[in-house]
Amino acid sequence: MKLVAYQYEGKAGYGVLSGDRIAAPGKDFLERYPDIRSVLDGGALPKLQEVVTSAPATLALADVELLPPLANPRKIFCVGLNYKSHVAETKRPDAEHPAIFVRFADSLIADGAPLRYPSGKSENFDFEGELAVVIGKGGSDIAEADAMAHIAGYACFNDATVRDWQRHTHQWTPGKNFPGTGAFGPALVTADEIADITQSVLTTRLNGAVMQQAPLSDLIFTLPVIISYLSTFTPLSPGDVIATGTPGGVGDRREPPLYMKPGDTVEVEISGIGLLKNTVKAL
Template structure:
């Protein structure tokens, strides 16, 4: 069972995903105390949300709601680049002593089932399937030994990239932050339900064709290393999002290149976390 944010009946709300066909909205009294999913996480109340929704939550047919990114209002979104050996090799980059970190803006992300917006002036719009971490307990100078105590849960992520703009200079920020080019969802699965995250498998599909597949055990910089590194230079807070990197198989390094086109369907699936589905459309 996962937690999600969505729009329904003209308002933003949140709740529990029963299955692909319906959700349970958090009861009104619960929402009065915790206005959004980030505040639930900050209070350590995911279990309370589950119990309240199961007991008193309104049933919301999925077709009547519009999903939002799992955390619509994160304080920070970090992304880790070049974090699988297969991706480092295809990018022809040397090994690194520290993780490559960049940031995304919240408005660069779409929810599951939404259309990713390809800029009209670029034909190099690429997929990057990833595992996302959502921070549950904030902190500074978090040790690797304590890192998993600060993780609320996990979700699928697509770090959609406008490659030509990414490569204008050695700074990646422009190519990673066009509005609605990445995706985050469909739901947050709590860490205690996932178990050993290294045992999960990530798969990205473009129009049904498998284009990326890797075990999370293949990460170069593990989750504890990433959390420790980030928290050394900035405080982490509940609801912050960390995308942990993409494996080899990106479209930009295929021969011939394979970029996302208008009308395409891209799917990121991670064991136990559901499927993040998005179509592709040209931005207005």
């Protein structure tokens, strides 16, 4: 299934996307599971599939305003320096453990929403195309061998970064949490739709030109390693989001640097997952 959250006629809703139309669950289901996170919390993905299978896809995608698939994740983890091409361009040494930082939920935006340019605060606004993993089954001390069974699905992510603020200290949090800089979507593609996520290819484009491209098999720390590592120091919960890292080619490491500016359009595409598209705006 491809799950989308949206705003329609002033109300938030969600449903299953098929082509350019959305099948939404009925009132009884929505009362019990008011958003996608509650579906994951209740282990109700199979029930949702049953419900929408018999429901007409009456809502046109063009008529709704998309929201992030999960607007209310409990935790958003981000993995830094997780492709050898990106490690090489930053001239950093190899690491024994994944570099983990966090994003705040109120920094998230949906497909089609404006990426918020940090006017008056910085001109070093960079793109980072990534695969986002959404946890479906929580747990602690998850073994690597069991980790893939804890994934609900996948989405595209742009971990847009204010680089000079990222480098104020060795802690990256400020540069990663400006409002409206974490693009997430367009849909949550359930894990059963993807036979082997490592065969997907991630591509980031700026104004149509390819900036980043790498197969997900290039991840240094694989999804099982990341999930196991995170669950060792904090319990994972349904609806937690993990942005798994960006490949080489970021604007900050180009000669000369290439930063996003108002009017630019950035796309993050992952084969089998979808296309996330946002335009940079000074708001």
